[in-house]
Amino acid sequence: AQSVTQLGSHVSVSEGALVLLRCNYSSSVPPYLFWYVQYPNQGLQLLLKYTSAATLVKGINGFEAEFKKSETSFHLTKPSAHMSDAAEYFCAVKGGTASKLTFGTGTRLQVTL
């Protein structure tokens, strides 16, 4: 079975500041890990995914995430926040032959001037 914990349901940063959204996972098999973003009244857009090819994964819009097996973490970062980054972010895990994504509860990112 897989599970995801996202620490912090709300994160607020100033424009230009570092964005760090935390995700810890639990999986009994090597996982596939994903970050999705959801803007208001929209579906989910894939930011990036980890499939064991490289531990540091670069995604769209300047986001990246690092897979750390020893810490069972897959935190999402962006060096400099932009107002357009304000949205809800979901970490998800899929393990082994499982065909479903298990999502975290989401983190709402607020970007202030």
Next chain:
Amino acid sequence: KAGVTQTPRYLIKTRGQQVTLSCSPISGHRSVSWYQQTPGQGLQFLFEYFSETQRNKGNFPGRFSGRQFSNSRSEMNVSTLELGDSALYLCASSLGDASSGNTIYFGEGSWLTVV
């Protein structure tokens, strides 16, 4: 290349009615999954279809059902609607079997309100 298309985008139904939601996957994608999103329960997996066969099912009552057609398009049906079924229903597709590391792409969702 068109993304995952869901129809209708918004609908309002009365308790006890039934509803059918439709999903057209990205061209060439053979796996379609459905998820329910609510403020209280978050994102929950409903079911996944691959080549017209249901491969996996989430923990939802039998009122929730789905199917996939030979062209990979999918529908989900909810019968005897309850107020708690009000949610955003998201369809997702992937190129191959969703049990692999294939990227799963989501549609814009269908907003269902039950009154």
